[in-house]
Amino acid sequence: VQEDIDAGKALCNAPLPAWVFEGPVAEAGGVHTAQGSWSAAEQKFVARRVLPVYERQLFPEKLLGEDSLPDWKTAGxxxxxxxxxxxxxxxxxxxxxxxxxxxxxxxxxxxxxxxxxxxxxxxxxxxxxxxxxxxxxxxxxxxxxxxxxxxxxxxxxxxxxxxxxxxxxxxxxxxxxxxxxxxxxxxxxxxxxxxxxxxxxxxxxxxxxxxxxxxxxxxxxxxxxxxxxxxxxxxxxxxxxxxxxxxxxxxxxxxxxxxxxxxxxxxxxxxxxxxxxxxxxxxxxxxxxxxxxxxxxxxxxxxxxxxxxxxxxxRLFPVAGRNGIATIQAQLVNMRDGGFISAYDFKIARMIAEVVCGGEVDGGTLVTEEYLLALERKAFCHLIAQPKTHERILGMLNTGKPVRN
The missing domain is CATH 3.90.226.10 (2-enoyl-CoA Hydratase; Chain A, domain 1)
Incomplete structure (x- = not known):
């Protein structure tokens, strides 16, 4: 901090208090130690507060130099x-x-x-x-x-x-x-x-x-x-x-x-x-x-x-069926033709509509979760074989950002 003040990089040039340069803090090399954190008001290192409200925090974040708290990776x-x-x-x-x-x-x-x-x-x-x-x-x-x-x-x-x-x-x-x-x-x-x-x-x-x-x-x-x-x-x-x-x-x-x-x-x-x-x-x-x-x-x-x-x-539950798919598809066509989504976005969204509507069945048809899961799996396996999907996956793995193709 003092170096930044001297270089004019700090927000102000107010001098740092004396306890920063001499005394227990200087000897410890920082304001946080295994014994606690420095309290300028009490002029001593104060241990982490132990109050009932903190009992809910089973694994609080550790401060620099603090090693007395349990580690969730090895606790219990x-x-x-x-x-x-x-x-x-x-x-x-x-x-x-x-x-x-x-x-x-x-x-x-x-x-x-x-x-x-x-x-x-x-x-x-x-x-x-x-x-x-x-x-x-x-x-x-x-x-x-x-x-x-x-x-x-x-x-x-x-x-x-x-x-x-x-x-x-x-x-x-x-x-x-x-x-x-x-x-x-x-x-x-x-x-x-x-x-x-x-x-x-x-x-x-x-x-x-x-x-x-x-x-x-x-x-x-x-x-x-x-x-x-x-x-x-x-x-x-x-x-x-x-x-x-x-x-x-x-x-x-x-x-x-x-x-x-x-x-x-x-x-x-x-x-x-x-x-x-x-x-x-x-x-x-x-x-x-x-x-x-x-x-x-x-x-x-x-x-x-x-x-x-x-x-x-x-339990069985009803789905929207082919009429629901048709209604959603009409909206997707407008978005595709208006340039809001790509042709491949349209294809993926159309497949999502097929699954959530229960496929080519009558509206109100009762289905099981297993039936819809099978539709999900079929659509997923179809898409993962597509070159444009490969482009999106590789783009995400390499850059961390989605590819729009």
Missing amino acids: TTLFENKALRAWTLDKDGSPFGGRVLIASIKNKMHAISPEVMESLMEAVELAENEYQGMVIWSGDAPFSVGADLEATMPAFVVGGADAIDSIEGELQALMMRLRYAQVPVVSAIHGMALGGGCELAVYSARRVAHMESYIGLVEVGVGLIPGAGGLTYIARRAAEKMLQSTSKDILPFLTEGFTAAAMAKVGTSAIESRKLGYLLDSDVIVPHKDEVLFTAINEAKALAASGWRAPVK
Whole structure:
């Protein structure tokens, strides 16, 4: 700071206080030490405050030089761990009725969902069902998850073609259904981005606890694909549920918002906007402080279990059918001809419409989630074989920015 003042780079040239250059701070080499942080008012190093309000922050950010706080990567009791995921718990009560909650933390870069993550989450759910009252998906650093691991997916496509991708997508869809119908409540604790498969991981959980600065959305269109792990099935099912709760018999008005969000790869700029897009429900919890997300999620899981939570029952639900597809396609044609979207954007959006409307069936036809998941998988496998999709994927991997072709 003094060097910047001398060089005229600081906002002002006010002299720094004497304690900066001499005394305990100078001897320690900084204002933060293992003993605490320097208090100019008390003229001593003061330890981190220990107040009841801070008990909710299980793993607060460490200050420079501070090493006394627990590290979430090693804290608690590890149940199993591999290179992709750590399953652990903070509960010490050995009783199966002690409100114990399993925590699953993805370890991959950007918490991408690789085949190893899928397998480990399946194992974690089974363990939670057998020995715990709930499960929380949480990692101590952002993002929550950026979705499927493209770097692992493309080599599989090169070697095995569309059949290999169909198998991977089938496993990912099976994971989402496993989370949705688990016999214990699964809570997604979201901080930062939950994109693509990360968004699907969240919406297929029983409950979501999101930090205010959470950015949730289905962004697969940006890499020339459609949401293939249940995201479109979720949109179709939620639209049907909303219609059945209303006096209307037309499902399309309830479907439009979800379709638009997926087709335009909209991402909520906050947890509140993510709720408006439909990725968070009114029953989900938004937390102002990111360090309180895990505490809240664990208690949500315990509360759900204590209140007699049960997994949803599989039901048939109506879809918009071919008439819905035709209505949406007419709007897409206008956007394409008006130059608002490219021809390939039109193709992808048309395929999204086919899935969320349930394909070429009559409006109001009752379908299962498995039927829509099969439509998702078929469209996904078709698109991943297209050259323009390859251009978008490679562009995203190389530059981190979407390619418009």
